[in-house]
Amino acid sequence: MAEPQVTGLRGVTLGVRDLDESLDFYTSSWGLTEVARMGPSAWLRATGTEHHALALCQSTQPGLLAVRLAAPDKASVDGLYAKALAFGADVIDAPDMLDTLAGGGYGFSFRTPDGIIQQVSSGVIEHGTRIDDRKRPQKFSHVVLRAENYPQLRAFWTDLLGFRLSDETDGIHFLRCSADHHSVALARAEGPGLHHMAFELPDLDALMYASGSMRARNHTLEWGVGRHSGPGNNVFSFFVEPNGFAVEYTTDMEQVDDATYPKRSKEWWRENRPNGARDAWQMAPKRSERLVKARLGLLTQEMMASDRGCAAALSKALA
Ligand SMILES: [Fe+2]
Numbered sequence: 001m002a003e004p005q006v007t008g009l010r011g012v013t014l015g016v017r018d019l020d021e022s023l024d025f026y027t028s029s030w031g032l033t034e035v036a037r038m039g040p041s042a043w044l045r046a047t048g049t050e051h052h053a054l055a056l057c058q059s060t061q062p063g064l065l066a067v068r069l070a071a072p073d074k075a076s077v078d079g080l081y082a083k084a085l086a087f088g089a090d091v092i093d094a095p096d097m098l099d100t101l102a103g104g105g106y107g108f109s110f111r112t113p114d115g116i117i118q119q120v121s122s123g124v125i126e127h128g129t130r131i132d133d134r135k136r137p138q139k140f141s142h143v144v145l146r147a148e149n150y151p152q153l154r155a156f157w158t159d160l161l162g163f164r165l166s167d168e169t170d171g172i173h174f175l176r177c178s179a180d181h182h183s184v185a186l187a188r189a190e191g192p193g194l195h196h197m198a199f200e201l202p203d204l205d206a207l208m209y210a211s212g213s214m215r216a217r218n219h220t221l222e223w224g225v226g227r228h229s230g231p232g233n234n235v236f237s238f239f240v241e242p243n244g245f246a247v248e249y250t251t252d253m254e255q256v257d258d259a260t261y262p263k264r265s266k267e268w269w270r271e272n273r274p275n276g277a278r279d280a281w282q283m284a285p286k287r288s289e290r291l292v293k294a295r296l297g298l299l300t301q302e303m304m305a306s307d308r309g310c311a312a313a314l315s316k317a318l319a
Contacts, residue, residue, distance in 0.1 A: 004079030005162025006120065008070035009183040010050060011140040012197055013119075014245065015059030017307065021242050022056050029217045030199070030247070031136030031210060036102035043102040046139050046199065047131035051103030051124050053140040053199065062243040062300050064194040066109070066117040067143060067184070069161070069177075070124075074106050077122050080161070084110050087160045092117065098124075112156055114147060114192040120161075135209040137199035141234075141250050142183050144172070144198075146191030146297060153186055166256060167231035169269045174231045181232040181254040193297045196238070196246035200253070204235055207251045211237040222246070222291035226279030230269060233280075238291050244299030246291055 016022040023042055026032045032044035032054060040058035045051065057065060071077045074095075081095050090111040098105045098121060107121030130138075147153045154173050157163040163175040166182055171189075174182035187195045201207040211225055214237075224237030234253040241247050264272075278284075293299040 003162060004071065004076040004083065006069045006080070006177045007072050007076075008178055009140060009142065010068040010070050010121070010124070011053040011055070012064060012068060012143055012194075013055040013057060013066040014194075014243070015062050015065050016056050016243050017059075017062050017303070018242070019056060019058040025242050026054060026056070029214055029219060030241070031133075031213075032199075033131065038102070045127065045131075046137045047133055048139045049126040049128075049130060050139060051126060053137070055102070062245075062304065063297075064116060064143075064145075064192075066119050067145075068119045068121070071107075071120050071122045073122050077107055077120055080120050081108050083160055084108075087156070089156075089160065112192075113152055114149060116145065116192050118161075134202050134206045135213065136201075137210070137249070138202055139200050141180070141198040141200040141248075141253065142185065144185040144187050144195035144295075146189040146193045146195045146295075147186040148189070148191050150186040150188055157184060157186070164258065165263060166261065167264050167269065168266050169230060170266050172231075176256055179255045179257070181234075181256050187295075189296055191297075194245055195295045196248055198236075198248035198250045201249055201251045203251055207235055207237060207249050210249050214239055220288070220290070222294075223287035224249075224279075224284050226284035227252075227281050229278055229280035230273050231264075238287070240290055240294045240299065244294055244301075244303045246294040 026044055035045045036043040042056045043052040044054045046053040077095050084091050092109040095108040098107050103124045105121040105124035109117055109119045111117055157175050163177050166174045166176045173186045175184045177183050201210055219239050222238045222240055227235050232254050234250045237249045239247050
C-alpha cells in the first residue's frame with residue numbers, strides 16, 4: 001500500500017474578536033457564503049464544492065486555531081494517525097466520525113511541534129453545485145505560517161504528512177500536497193501564528209474585479225495587484241481583515257508535476273529572482289507598513305491591546 005498522505009488543503013479555522021464583524025467582512029466584502037452557524041462559530045464556503053473554506057470562532061485570543069487538511073479516504077486517515085503516533089506527535093484525538101462539526105466526515109487532530117492544531121479528514125460533505133460567480137473566491141489556496149523552528153517543522157510536514165518541498169528561499173519554505181506549487185509555506189518569523197492566508201480566484205480578470213470590489217467597499221489595498229517574482233509565480237492582491245490578519249486574493253498559481261518539477265534552492269533563487277521578492281510586473285507600489293505588521297502578527301496584538309485599553313476605560317467610567 002502506498003504511504004498515506006495529505007492530498008489537499010481544505011482551509012483554516014480562525015479565532016476572531018467579534019464574530020458578527022468578521023462574518024460581515026468575509027461575506028459582504030471578501031465574497032464567501034455562510035453555510036452553518038453554531039453558537040460562537042460559523043462556517044463559510046467559497047464557490048467550489050468544498051463544504052467550507054473558512055471557519056470562524058469568537059475568541060478572546062484572535063489567531064489561527066487550526067489548519068484543515070484533506071486525506072482521500074478513511075484508510076488514509078487511519079494510516080496518517082498511525083504515522084502521527086509513531087512520529088511522537090501530540091495527538092489530540094483518535095480517528096472518529098466528526099458529527100459535531102459542520103460538514104462532518106471522518107478524521108483526527110494533532111498539534112505540530114510549535115502547537116498549531118491540524119485536522120485531517122476524509123468524507124466531508126461536498127456541495128452538489130458550484131456557485132456561479134467568477135468574481136468571488138473559488139477555493140482556499142494556501143496558508144503561510146510563522147515558524148521559528150522551521151527545519152524541524154519542515155520534517156514534520158514532509159515526513160509525517162507527505163508534503164513535498166517545492167522551493168525554498170532565504171525566508172520561506174514552500175510545501176505542496178497537490179498540483180498547486182504550494183498549499184502551505186513556513187516563513188522564518190517569530191511564531192507560531194498566521195503569516196497570511198490566500199483564497200483563489202478563477203483568473204486574472206476575476207481577481208481584478210474582486211480586488212476592485214474590496215476597494216469600492218473602502219478596504220485598503222495593502223499590496224498589489226502584482227505577480228510574485230519567485231516561487232509559485234502567482235498573481236496577488238493583499239488586504240487586512242478585521243482581526244489584523246493578512247488576507248490575499250490569488251490566481252494563476254504554478255501547477256507542478258511531481259515527476260518533472262525542478263525544486264530550486266535558496267541560492268538559485270537569490271541569483272535568479274529578477275526583481276528581488278517584489279512584483280515581477282513592477283507595477284505594484286511597495287507593500288504597506290500595515291501589511292508587514294499584519295503578517296508578523298503585530299497588528300492583531302495592537303488591536304487586542306487597544307481593546308483591553310477601551311474595556312478598562314469603559315469599566316472605569318462606569319464605576
Ligand atoms: Fe501567498
